[in-house]
Amino acid sequence: MPFMEFLTDRAEERYDEFIAAAPNVMIGLDFDGTLAPIVADPEKATIHPQAPGVLLELAKSFQVISVITGRPVDQVLRLGGLEAIGQQITAIGGELRVFGHYGAQQWSSTDKEIRSSAPPAGLAGFIAELPRLLAEARTPDAWVEDKGLAVAVHTRRCADPEESYARLLPVLANAASAHGLDVEPGRRVVEIRLAEMDKGLVVHALAEQDGVHGFCFIGDDLGDLAAFEAVRALREQGLATLLVTSESGEESALMALADVAVPGPSGVVEFLAKLSVEALRADF
Template sequence: MESSPHAYTGPLPTPSTQAGREGLTAILARPARTAVALDFDGTLAEIVPDPEQARAHPRAVPALAVLAPKVASVAVITGRPAEVAVRYGGFAGVRGLDHLVVLGHYGAERWDAVSGEVHAPAPHPGVTAARGELPGYLDQIDAPPGIWIEEKGHAVAVHTRRADDPQAAFAALRDPLALLAARHGLVLEPGRMVLELRPPGTDKGKALADHVRGTGAEAVLYAGDDLGDLPAFAAVDALREEGVPGLLVCSASAEAPELAARADLVLRGPSAVVEFLASLAEQL
């Protein structure tokens, strides 16, 4: 990329694609018109065997508190309930994050730092029905030992990370759980050793596109780590076609190579993502 007054320098890594380089240049040129959106688990927080023990990287909140006042918006888009992501992230009451938005359940819920309130729809009846049927169904299909169920309010998830062979368990359960989801009017969302049953019509792509349009942003950065982030990557591609430059960042893992193949910038996990956000804040 040719140098310019707004070209990135110093510690910021160079995106591998032309679209990504254009996106980063636009972000640096127009930070006040930039929307920054981030996944939580695997991006701002390390993946851990017990999701209830997940917490934001220690440097995540300080980095975001410096970045947020310089950009149009910062949003965390997660499959978790919004209130849980806020609590595990330590986002509430932080100076600099006064206008942070957390879009939980893939955008079905919204928490605004300015009010501290969560706005959420009524639970989907199919989730309640599937949740009640799931333990017996797993026994019926001889699910391997170590599988466990996570209650997520507006969704229910089956984790395979504790199984003797997590990947084999994941592959064995994917089709049967897809059938269960369809029977209750739900969709199956695969992730990193987790299969989530949730209502249709909500995904990170729609949540991101709606948020960007709602802010009137003229550039966008999205960072994620998992298959559930692919719709958000597709949303950035669509925004690019509309003339909104974007940067796609992957928090890389061996469990989701598809995301790294689609990204403009591949970073080694949450620590590197947080370092990138801190460096970006310094450049703006």
């Protein structure tokens, strides 16, 4: 696969329109599978080595860059080295924002404070019930990650990851709805979290700021679908938009909506580097 592929006839025009709308545009980036390669132990994920330099270059042409993830903010700041990148971006007049827990936590490189919603009411009860649910789904080897405002159940390290995932999802979905929580299915992970919070709401909130003429979002997984749909809604309102899918071969749901496909995080950084070079050139 080449490092980027336009998926529709209209996509190349959308790319040009997005560049022409710089710097008054937003760039939203998922973290895992997009800026960082997927690894078996999510605690060991690290940002692609070229990503920090590329994000700084991007900040010269695009006002606000946002990382929008299901992870807690402090974790993604650490795994991504995003505090240091944010400091450099702020120093040249830009802003790096990080949205964790699908928007329930926020951080900006300009004020450096993590703002957090309260944990969802049903979460403690759900977590107490988890051992019984894992037994019921016959997935005692699933790995539970307590994320504070959410809980994630991973099957990537199970003896049979796909089958375990298929058995777990309906069991967890039932229990979550009984506790007033939402499930977020992902690549060999099911997340249980606050209802009524998703990446699409973050996209809409960002786009509501004054003077935003365009939005580009890059993601790789089902949790990014809401963001893709939100960007499509902005397109209907006349914004210059671009949807990019970071392809893994594990999840293809975003492909039908995307303008551009890139092969995983290495393709993402190459794509972002191209975007920043061409936006700078368009400035002259």
